[in-house]
Amino acid sequence: MRIGSHVSTRNGYRGAAISAAAMGGNAFQYFPKNPRSLQPKAFSRQEAESCAAWCRDNDVVSIAHGPYPVNPAAEGESARQSALSTLNDLEIANACGSIGVVVHFGVYKGNDPLQGYRNMIQWINSVTSRWDGQAKILLENQAGEHGPMGTTPEELMQIRSLCDEPDKVGFCLDTCHLFASGEWREGEWSAFAERAGKLGFWNSLYAVHLNDSRYPGGSRKDRHAQIAAGYIGEEGMRQLLSTPELHNTPLLLETSPDEDGTHREQIALVRRLWGEANR
Numbered sequence: 001m002r003i004g005s006h007v008s009t010r011n012g013y014r015g016a017a018i019s020a021a022a023m024g025g026n027a028f029q030y031f032p033k034n035p036r037s038l039q040p041k042a043f044s045r046q047e048a049e050s051c052a053a054w055c056r057d058n059d060v061v062s063i064a065h066g067p068y069p070v071n072p073a074a075e076g077e078s079a080r081q082s083a084l085s086t087l088n089d090l091e092i093a094n095a096c097g098s099i100g101v102v103v104h105f106g107v108y109k110g111n112d113p114l115q116g117y118r119n120m121i122q123w124i125n126s127v128t129s130r131w132d133g134q135a136k137i138l139l140e141n142q143a144g145e146h147g148p149m150g151t152t153p154e155e156l157m158q159i160r161s162l163c164d165e166p167d168k169v170g171f172c173l174d175t176c177h178l179f180a181s182g183e184w185r186e187g188e189w190s191a192f193a194e195r196a197g198k199l200g201f202w203n204s205l206y207a208v209h210l211n212d213s214r215y216p217g218g219s220r221k222d223r224h225a226q227i228a229a230g231y232i233g234e235e236g237m238r239q240l241l242s243t244p245e246l247h248n249t250p251l252l253l254e255t256s257p258d259e260d261g262t263h264r265e266q267i268a269l270v271r272r273l274w275g276e277a278n279r
Contacts, residue, residue: 001079002061003210003270004028005253005263013051013096017060023264024271025060027250032064032090032092032101036082040088045095052097061250063138063172063207064093065102072123072139073116074147083126086137090127090218093135099206099250100136102172105150107142115147122161129166136170140208144273151181153201160204170204174254175240176211176225179232182218186231189239202245210251210270212237212248227266227273234273241270242277 004025007016010273013030020028033041066089070082089101106123109115124137139159142150149155160169178184184192196202212230214223228234240246251270259263 001140001247001271001274002027002250002252003267003274004060004250005267006030006065006188013048013092014054016228017051017055017058017062018055020062021058021060024267025029025263025279027061027063027252029065029102029209029252030180031067032096033067035065035067035246037068037095040084041092041093043092048092048095049097052095055097062096062098063100063102063252064089064096064098064135066104068104070103070107072120073108073162074105074123075119079119079123079126083123086127087130090133090135090137094133095225098135100138100170102140102207102209103136104140104268105156108148109147112140113149117159118157120159124159125164128163128168131168136168136206138170140172140174140209141177141181141183143174143180144182145180145222148233151177151183153183153196153211155201157199157201159204167200170202170206172207172209173205174209174211176209176213176230177222178222178249179213179217179236180215180219180221182220184217186217186236188245189236193243193245197245203244204238205249208246208249208251209254210237211254224255226258227269237270238277241274247278 004027006029187240212225213222214225
């Protein structure tokens with residue numbers, strides 16, 4: 001299994017990989033640059049490539065997470081800046097040997113919801129037309145906190161299918177978002193897994209944000225809880241971890257750290273639940 005957490009890059013990209021492995025992980029997520037800004041970052045390609053080499057030598061995989069202001073459903077100058085920022089993230093992620101860059105599904109506040117989806121397709125095309133690396137755009141499902149857009153696997157599949165270059169686009173599934181949106185109903189993981197399978201969703205899934213939920217299913221509140229300490233709980237996590245389609249997919253924790261300031265105990269717990277779920 002591939003398991004890890006979001007880690008800091010204060011010691012560089014290679015340092016982030018080493019920190020992830022020190023916690024017992026063989027996967028990790030990181031911010032390529034300031035997560036609050038769309039300003040592109042000048043980075044050391046040599047330092048990034050040393051991260052890629054270390055990960056290859058130590059069998060560790062990674063994904064990057066784009067800045068929070070990136071909104072694929074935006075228009076005008078905001079869309080342009082988001083595209084330039086994501087191209088910069090893809091370049092950094094590619095140099096680091098990462099699978100791709102996580103981008104939150106768009107938020108659109110206009111009167112015509114379809115325009116929001118059209119904006120997303122146009123935005124993705126504007127990025128992929130200028131990108132020829134291996135790292136992918138990884139669209140992440142939403143919790144519904146800012147509206148229903150982007151909460152269903154059907155939406156993600158449809159957006160990807162309508163893009164000019166769908167092979168450059170994949171998915172990141174956030175378990176807290178899925179539960180909070182009501183798409184994963186308590187005790188009914190197998191129903192969602194079957195539904196996603198029929199859609200072909202698993203074929204384009206490249207990462208999972210493994211988070212429990214501080215609020216009940218259907219609350220539409222994006223508040224992560226530590227593993228098995230929220231409303232998904234141990235049994236819900238076992239059901240998810242038993243899914244064959246997830247057995248080679250990196251599971252990345254975005255939860256609050258353990259008492260020692262790391263995710264070591266939660267990673268160990270996920271490994272235990274994985275073992276119980278796949279006996």
